[in-house]
Amino acid sequence: MFAGVSKSYGAVRAVDGVDLTIPCGQTVALLGPNGAGKSTTINMMLGLFPADRGRVELFGRSPEAASAAGRVGAMLQETKLVPRVTVGELLAFVRGLYPRPLPTDDLLRVANLGGLVGRRLEKLSGGQAQRVKFAVAIAGRPDLLVLDEPTAAMDVESRREFWASMRRYSRDGHTVLFSTHYVEEADESADRVVVIAGGRLVADGSPAEVRRASTAQTVAVALPYDGAAGLERLPGVTAVEVRGDRAYLTTTEPDAVVCALVERGLLRHVEVRGARLEDAYLALTA
Numbered sequence: 001m002f003a004g005v006s007k008s009y010g011a012v013r014a015v016d017g018v019d020l021t022i023p024c025g026q027t028v029a030l031l032g033p034n035g036a037g038k039s040t041t042i043n044m045m046l047g048l049f050p051a052d053r054g055r056v057e058l059f060g061r062s063p064e065a066a067s068a069a070g071r072v073g074a075m076l077q078e079t080k081l082v083p084r085v086t087v088g089e090l091l092a093f094v095r096g097l098y099p100r101p102l103p104t105d106d107l108l109r110v111a112n113l114g115g116l117v118g119r120r121l122e123k124l125s126g127g128q129a130q131r132v133k134f135a136v137a138i139a140g141r142p143d144l145l146v147l148d149e150p151t152a153a154m155d156v157e158s159r160r161e162f163w164a165s166m167r168r169y170s171r172d173g174h175t176v177l178f179s180t181h182y183v184e185e186a187d188e189s190a191d192r193v194v195v196i197a198g199g200r201l202v203a204d205g206s207p208a209e210v211r212r213a214s215t216a217q218t219v220a221v222a223l224p225y226d227g228a229a230g231l232e233r234l235p236g237v238t239a240v241e242v243r244g245d246r247a248y249l250t251t252t253e254p255d256a257v258v259c260a261l262v263e264r265g266l267l268r269h270v271e272v273r274g275a276r277l278e279d280a281y282l283a284l285t286a
């Protein structure tokens with residue numbers, strides 16, 4: 001729970017009056033561009049440094065007390081793995097630090113590390129190393145799992161595997177908060193999307209609710225034989241983009257645009273696309 005939380009670094013106001021309450025069991029994406037204040041928010045949530053103003057509480061107590069009680073697990077951007085030990089040795093060590101760790105088999109299954117137990121940490125690929133860091137974060141079976149841009153620099157396949165692991169953990173009723181600047185990750189993997197820009201929360205809701213914050217839609221048609229000239233004057237059209245042999249018309253009134261295209265005999269291979277989370281995100285953070 002954040003109540004009126006602010007944090008500055010000198011003259012830079014990194015987080016500015018944030019209020020946020022996360023119910024148990026929810027998976028929340030903290031979505032924002034570089035420098036939006038995501039890491040600062042997460043560091044305060046974990047009690048790594050104090051807020052200048054406002055109150056941060058986890059499970060009704062201070063972040064430090066919640067972490068000391070083993071209720072919080074985190075995977076931070078700067079987390080490094082020690083070399084010269086195996087995945088299995090590292091996980092056995094970390095499990096030993098907690099009173100009720102995840103059973104080893106569950107840990108390996110959830111983090112998708114089955115074939116890597118004997119592998120030394122310095123021999124892992126980037127995606128595999130991230131899954132080991134994820135395993136370290138969940139080894140103590142935390143009620144709240146916090147992931148700061150966990151898939152930065154991963155390829156598509158590694159990202160897909162990573163989010164599958166995250167969902168296996170959240171499905172068991174655990175609360176997850178992850179930060180990202182990939183809109184599709186928030187759309188696909190979160191119950192709730194909190195958009196942050198310039199240290200302020202600018203949107204908060206399900207992916208569908210945040211998507212609706214942008215009403216712009218696209219009507220795409222085959223490019224008319226005489227080109228795109230004049231399309232921008234059709235009723236309801238606010239922008240026209242030509243890509244390949246298609247014209248993409250931005251509008252808030254797709255019905256009117258389709259009618260106008262019919263009247264002019266221009267309706268060929270039409271496709272109407274609803275607002276995308278990415279459009280809403282770009283509008284919100286502009």
Ligand SMILES: Nc1ncnc2c1ncn2[C@@H]1O[C@H](COP(=O)(O)OP(=O)(O)OP(=O)(O)O)[C@@H](O)[C@H]1O
Pocket residue numbers: 009012013014032033034035036037038039040041181
């Ligand atoms: N230690 C610091 N000293 C000074 N300014 C900082 C420090 N850490 C962050 N900032 C500034 O605070 C603002 C918020 O930074 P923060 O790292 O929280 O954003 P972010 O959303 O996590 O960005 P990114 O996606 O790039 O990691 C930025 O303007 C950043 O330059």
